[in-house]
Amino acid sequence: MRDKIISAVFICIFAVFGLGQWLLPDYELSFQERRKLAQMPDVSMNSIIYGTWMAQFDDYISDQFPARAKLRALRNTAELYFFQKLDAGGIYREKGSLYANARLPQNDVAAEKFAEKLLKMAGLFPDSAGLYYCIIPDKSHYIDAGLHPVYDMELLRGTVEKIVSVSGLQEIVIDDTLSADSYYCTDLHWRQECLEGAAARIAEVLEKGMGSVVSEVFAEAVEKSFEPFYGAYYGPYAQNITPDTLNYLTGPWLENVTVTDLTTGAPMPLYAEDWLGGMDSYDIFLNGAAACIGIENTDSLSDKTLIVFRDSFAGPLIPLLAPLYKYIVMIDLRYMPADRVHDYVTADRPDILCLYGAASAWQSDSLRI
Numbered sequence: 364m365r366d367k368i369i370s371a372v373f374i375c376i377f378a379v380f381g382l383g384q385w386l387l388p389d390y391e392l393s394f395q396e397r398r399k400l401a402q403m404p405d406v407s408m409n410s411i412i413y414g415t416w417m418a419q420f421d422d423y424i425s426d427q428f429p430a431r432a433k434l435r436a437l438r439n440t441a442e443l444y445f446f447q448k449l450d451a452g453g454i455y456r457e458k459g460s461l462y463a464n465a466r467l468p469q470n471d472v473a474a475e476k477f478a479e480k481l482l483k484m485a486g487l488f489p490d491s492a493g494l495y496y497c498i499i500p501d502k503s504h505y506i507d508a509g510l511h512p513v514y515d516m517e518l519l520r521g522t523v524e525k526i527v528s529v530s531g532l533q534e535i536v537i538d539d540t541l542s543a544d545s546y547y548c549t550d551l552h553w554r555q556e557c558l559e560g561a562a563a564r565i566a567e568v569l570e571k572g573m574g575s576v577v578s579e580v581f582a583e584a585v586e587k588s589f590e591p592f593y594g595a596y597y598g599p600y601a602q603n604i605t606p607d608t609l610n611y612l613t614g615p616w617l618e619n620v621t622v623t624d625l626t627t628g629a630p631m632p633l634y635a636e637d638w639l640g641g642m643d644s645y646d647i648f649l650n651g652a653a654a655c656i657g658i659e660n661t662d663s664l665s666d667k668t669l670i671v672f673r674d675s676f677a678g679p680l681i682p683l684l685a686p687l688y689k690y691i692v693m694i695d696l697r698y699m700p701a702d703r704v705h706d707y708v709t710a711d712r713p714d715i716l717c718l719y720g721a722a723s724a725w726q727s728d729s730l731r732i
Contacts, residue, residue: 401425436601443602452599455511460548461596461604462503465512469725474522477727481527481717484672484696484732487704488715492667496527496717497535497565498724499553499676502546504538514721523724532717535568537561547607550594551722552645555679556586556610562683569669569687569714576664576686584612589639589647609644611679616686619662625655625692625707626699633658633682648678654699655707658682658691665689668713672696674723688714701732 404419411417439451449455453464485494498520503513516538524534540560546553553561559581567574591606611634622631631650638646649656658681669688671677673695681691692708723729 432601439601449510451601454596454600456600456602456604457506457508458543459604460502460543460546461550461594461600462506462508462511463551463596465501465503465514466722466726467512469515469518471518471522473725473727474519475526477519477719477724478523478526480727480730480732481523481532482530483701484717485530485532485715487701488670488710488713490712491670491715492712493569493714494530494532495535495565495568495715496523496532497537497719498523499718499720500538500541501721502543502551502553504721505541505543514725516721519721519724533568535565535716537564540564547592547594547609549592549597549600549604549607550645551596551720552594552676553679554610555612555648555683558680558683562680565680565716566684566687569684569716570665570667573664573687577683580614580616580683580686581612583614583616585614586610586612589644592644594645595643609639609647611647612682616662617682620658620660620682620685622649623657623659624650624653625657626653631656645675645678649681649693651675651678652695652698653693654695655704656693658685658693660685660689660691663687663689668692668710670694670708670710670713670715672715672717672719674719676720677718680718696730696732699731 401419401422403423404415442448442451450464454461455464456462481496485491498516500516501514503511504516520534537560540563541553541557545557545561559577562580563574563577566577588608588610590608592609593606597604597606613634617633620633622633623629624631631653633649634647635650636647638644638651643651645651652675664686666689667687668690669684670692671681671694673681673693674697677693681693685691690710692710692713694704694708
């Protein structure tokens with residue numbers, strides 16, 4: 364009798380989820396996982412013969428499974444509290460904020476590779492007026508991460524400095540201007556409203572006396588807000604945590620600023636508000652991933668040009684430096700090979716700033732140079 368009851372319960376559960384699979388509408392996107400979900404594949408003779416249809420159908424069943432998000436949350440709850448794992452999907456919680464385990468490897472070879480790429484970036488503009496690089500610490504740099512792997516900033520900085528120092532590349536260190544609170548709770552990125560110290564430090568090194576200009580920018584800034592902002596760590600962690608508020612700064616220093624996608628020549632917004640509430644609201648800053656962007660300020664304090672080799676951390680920072688330069692070019696070598704740079708960028712004695720987060724520095728294979 365007991366076996367019959369168990370079998371009946373199993374059949375009922377299977378039937379309920381199977382029925383739900385076919386009756387409930389399919390979803391195109393998963394905002395928690397920040398990706399497109401598999402859709403019901405088209406049937407063709409070739410797809411059946413070669414087995415591709417069954418593989419696609421398996422992906423479809425997995426992605427469209429009823430209550431999938433709740434089951435993911437239940438799995439993570441079991442891992443954290445029943446099996447006592449230190450993290451869920453590589454994400455852990457410390458003092459109300461989410462952190463990611465550092466990705467490996469971290470060794471001399473990886474650090475040397477990043478340093479060599481910095482030298483190649485500088486070499487693209489041999490007549491540059493100033494050469495600078497800045498490595499942005501991961502937010503785990505500011506906490507006691509315990510047994511969790513973190514990015515080794517000391518090894519990275521020491522190795523890079525030994526290799527690039529003879530080239531004239533000067534490091535801008537901003538670690539002491541930031542804290543764990545400078546970053547979003549559910550995301551790896553920093554908050555624009557917390558960057559006054561970092562932006563002022565960078566501005567002062569780029570042009571002596573310009574640090575005070577950043578202070579004036581923040582004094583005049585008008586803060587706009589959007590919520591809820593679900594950062595990159597929110598979905599994988601899949602536990603109860605309050606989402607962030609995303610703030611972005613506008614003001615008179617941006618009144619004469621225009622932005623252009625240099626690969627297409629099309630104008631684009633400094634703050635792409637259409638991204639708010641989408642897959643990644645952080646893409647509001649300079650329209651997210653873009654290979655080559657030009658920012659012109661006809662009301663700048665100089666006629667100089669700044670070329671920034673960057674990753675996604677640059678988005679909130681660069682608008683704060685707009686008063687310093689007539690023209691700022693932002694190049695993302697993850698989306699543009701280095702041999703295409705001069706197809707879109709020409710400059711007479713520009714300043715060069717290589718601005719990368721610790722994760723990008725340690726995993727520089729993605730930089731196409």
